[in-house]
Amino acid sequence: MKLPAGVSSADFASAIAEFERAVGKAWVFTSDEDVDLYRDAFSPFLHEPEELVASAALAPATTEEVQQIVRIANRFSIPLYPISTGKNLGYGGSAPAYSGSVVVDLKRMNRVIEVNEANAFALVEPGVSYFDLYRHIQERKLKVWIDCPDPGWGSVIGNALDRGGGYTTASYRNHFDSHCGMEIVLPNGELLRTGMGAIPNAKTWQQYKSGCGPWIDGIFSQSNFGIVTKMGFWLMPEPEAYLRGTVSLTRYGDLSAMVETLNYLENARITTGFPDIASPLNGYPPIGQVQLWNETGPPPMTEEHRKLLSSAKLGYSPELEAYGLKSGIPYWQLWLSFHGPAEVIEAQWQATQRHFAKFEHVKFSVVDRVKLPIDPSRAASYHEPELGVPSLRAFSIGARSPWNPTPSKGHMWFSPIVPRTGEAIIEANRVFSEAARELDMPLFRSFCMPACFWERSFIFILATPVAEDPAINKRYREGFKKLIAIGGQQGWGEYRTAPVFQKSVMDVYSFNDHVLQRFHETLKDAIDPNGILSPGRYAIWPRHLREKQS
């Protein structure tokens, strides 16, 4: 067992005994076998002493138990690392940011407290997974959709607090933005409710976001200022129909204007589903199709095509473009989806085509026209989350298959945010492909497309593998940190990262001598003076550990 630094075995044992009194002996885990379950399956420190590991884990069942845990931790200076449920693979797993922390696993707090159909909102506990919430809704035949990330086994609250994204309509797929109201156990054990929830008899806790006075919710995301024990979410009324269409363009030079047109359509709410942006000619699929292709195999590619690809630069060569025109393979392809009344989504699709009509050789195709609700069993022929259905299919990524004989051991997500322009797509490809070559990292094969989880910006989500061999992992870790810095020099920052890279990422956010990080520390010292909550998360260390870590 890895004890937290500075805590004696005797004190730790006393704390464990008190934790047992608080949550019951059965819910305090101290054996290696149990605690190992909280290791990060994708840790880039596999087989190395630096791997971030917990000392023990607790699984409280109620908010009151969470409060007791926090009070005990304060008395014994035990660092706690709350997790909700799910694994957060690629972003650090469920392992703590500071080795020796006691994981507080909230999986038993899994009550769906309310789903309101008429005004389309939910109130849940942190142990509620997307599957739990989906099932709760299906069992009651409520006509509301949830917005799920890939995979859907994680916590609705956890994903929102990590500021993750999903696949339906813009305002719902930003999981933090779609929350409304929180209940939080503060580091001193006190219970706080935000927004309208601060009114004892609140009638609009899940209906009006910001309450009165400073709106504090944001500081509890990607931080270590409190343990969120309840959270409200706005849901999407079940749409009447779904339409998915593709827009295919033939010229490399179309990229910029294509992105501009997409931006107009999305910002004007003409296309409202997840816009998926692919480059078939570069062999780059739409994200929503990757999982299906992993099952059925990728679309076939001729030898000629493969050769042209390997000699293209930043996804371009005149010959590649000519090949695309000749063989009818689009350079760029948008997969746009529309949810709503049939007459509205048909009109939105019409307007979309009208706005893209200015492109030479543009082709439009309707992939799906679905009357909703569909039979859940039929959802499997789609990328389920786009239909509001949670799925575990994402695990097909990197899995062994006839066309992928070497499954991956795991990966770390490198996820920089770049501007929503064609130029930024090409520039990011240039910068990161050069860096990957120089660092000898298998970042992406050739030309890579961004994703549109959030409005107004692009995100590249690039997998850096983890390996069995510590020497390789060491090189990848160092490479990953260099990628972060290289992105930072371009003015691109990551939206989220695993604990082992949080300092490197936050170091990029360095305006005015890192004043933002110093501000985070000011908040930390005030809110959690004993520094017991998730030390090091997002590079926020409590005062007593700050100098040692920096």
Add this chain to the structure above:
Amino acid sequence: MKLPAGVSSADFASAIAEFERAVGKAWVFTSDEDVDLYRDAFSPFLHEPEELVASAALAPATTEEVQQIVRIANRFSIPLYPISTGKNLGYGGSAPAYSGSVVVDLKRMNRVIEVNEANAFALVEPGVSYFDLYRHIQERKLKVWIDCPDPGWGSVIGNALDRGGGYTTASYRNHFDSHCGMEIVLPNGELLRTGMGAIPNAKTWQQYKSGCGPWIDGIFSQSNFGIVTKMGFWLMPEPEAYLRGTVSLTRYGDLSAMVETLNYLENARITTGFPDIASPLNGYPPIGQVQLWNETGPPPMTEEHRKLLSSAKLGYSPELEAYGLKSGIPYWQLWLSFHGPAEVIEAQWQATQRHFAKFEHVKFSVVDRVKLPIDPSRAASYHEPELGVPSLRAFSIGARSPWNPTPSKGHMWFSPIVPRTGEAIIEANRVFSEAARELDMPLFRSFCMPACFWERSFIFILATPVAEDPAINKRYREGFKKLIAIGGQQGWGEYRTAPVFQKSVMDVYSFNDHVLQRFHETLKDAIDPNGILSPGRYAIWPRHLREKQS
């Protein structure tokens, strides 16, 4: 001159001298004549010594000058009260929350730093009014709309920080939600940028909201933790067309189902403009029409109708309903607006009608079908903000006119948030009409409808008059505080209020022995240890004034 408590004349004079060196003598205002301009024209303490007044005012031109001001204030313990521009009438004006504060008037910081047409965003300084931003856009013929409150003379930043609302599409009319990135002078004089702006070479400061690590922006709204000197905003691409239609219903009992249908349509993004909800039979107009009716006079009403109204209870009597059916005056009326491509908004209007077809006697009417852009001069025939055009017409409310011979002296807005249900409309009318009668306050004439500035909840915006007579004002002030408490007992809280009522309002947010307010104070002490910024704003007092005030 009213000096801040505890500051000697000599110290104050020294501070003023330093302020003069920082911003220039011309921009330091100390004469009564000048400082009076910062009084709240609608103060409920008119002619009374308790009126909240400034000691002096400063008008810096740059962020650096703001930083200098803050540093000087720290040295001399001078309370500062930053304002942006505009008057915030009904919510406290530009007068400080703590008498004797020095107003920091940011009106000279009025640069529109960027308007990006392709991705529809702007970066502005606090002195930029809605008119300024609108003119900047018009002069350059950029195809983007702003979302304005009524009236439009105020600051884009100031309104967002006060969490005000406007009249276009849901995601744009929430002015705080539509912001993206801030620059802030902290109480210690340091400059901080939030979101992606913390990257020195940031490329997506106005394009991705939350950056990495805790998202702190929210705590700078309705608070006193920093002076915002730049802020990004997402704009709406200029729509191709505008449609406004009304849905009219005849039965009192239709209210609940009408609200439910409206909620479905809005949450599903089928109707996206400001939904205006009226009761013609109760003589209650849609907000967007009030200003036009103030100019042309309200729609005529028969003597019979007037009589029936005066005997109706909570907007209802069987005779009133029968009169409505007979005379074709709807009980309830929704004014729904749609912005977008003509084919889309026609389809949305079709779908809207389909969803309301279940109501007996429902009538639909298209009030406006406008191809955009319209000639700005024609905007005056509409409620301009619904077409993205700022206006001063709101000042017609309460102004002298042939049908309003006694103009109002001013008003305080009482603005509780209630659930988005028909039941809540009736319950709020019951609670507040009983309270108004008991408190002898002219809160509203008879039956009153809420507004839909924000998604998922209703807001009642009720004017409590201010008078020339201190005795009357005293009664109204006390009544106002009682209204706040009565609303609080129902679980309804206000979204915003004037400084004189901020303590009463925040006292309603009292869950767990006022832990939210204590948390605000914890933040205050950490971020502004000398307590120089806006003492008392939203009931957040610095430590040295806390006990005196509570």
